[in-house]
Amino acid sequence: MIKEVIVVEGKSDTVAIKRAVEADTIETGGSAVPPHVIKKVKLAQEKRGVIIFTDPDFQGERIRRIVSQAVPGCKHAFITRDEGRGKRNLGVENATDEVIRKALAEVRTEIEYPTEEAIGFEDLLEAGLIAGNGASERREKLGEILGIGYANGKQILKRLNMFQVSKREFLLALEQVGGEDRS
The missing domain is CATH 3.40.50.140 (Rossmann fold)
Incomplete structure (x- = not known):
């Protein structure tokens, strides 16, 4: 149960x-x-x-x-x-x-406050998750890989930090999405 x-x-x-x-x-x-x-x-x-x-x-x-x-x-x-x-x-x-x-x-x-290694807006922008061709599809794939569901640009940032997704976990998921490590 x-x-x-x-x-x-x-x-x-x-x-x-x-x-x-x-x-x-x-x-x-x-x-x-x-x-x-x-x-x-x-x-x-x-x-x-x-x-x-x-x-x-x-x-x-x-x-x-x-x-x-x-x-x-x-x-x-x-x-x-x-x-x-x-x-x-x-x-x-x-x-x-x-x-x-x-x-x-x-x-x-959920957590109320992000950890020290919180993912920022710039990370999403560099990863092609906000603005640009295919951003929506990339967010959908990322959400599936991380198990946090689909969200728009503002909500994906909130979810990544609310659910304590580490930078490492984020970057590994981006590789599966087809993203580049630009940090």
Whole structure:
């Protein structure tokens, strides 16, 4: 049984999670995330810890941001867009049991303050992750490799530091993306 409570978007996600692992979930019921749900998540964080596991789309990222801002210190599980692609939609409910277990085994934990070797805006610019042809695709690949999901330029910087990705880990991932070590 997974100790933490997993925050998901809806009933289909709960079914998929419980099919793959033994765990308790809290459903946000969509992207609005009402106050009573935030209250439940705060209590779960105090008692057992929380893993946010939302869909790899705009609404899923919006929910992730709302919950993590309201409840600091959450853990995060991510799947790629390909892993969540279904016939009609994109979501956790479409992921295989293996993909769900892998995502939960590779959770990332938020920190409030970056470490001394924090990655900076200049690092992203030099790596071709901000502005320019292919930046979006490079960020998507980087997010998949590091297990932090897809994000725009501003959010990728925040995630790299929030999840304590070291410069070394960043540079190794860039090599896989096809980036150059320019530091």
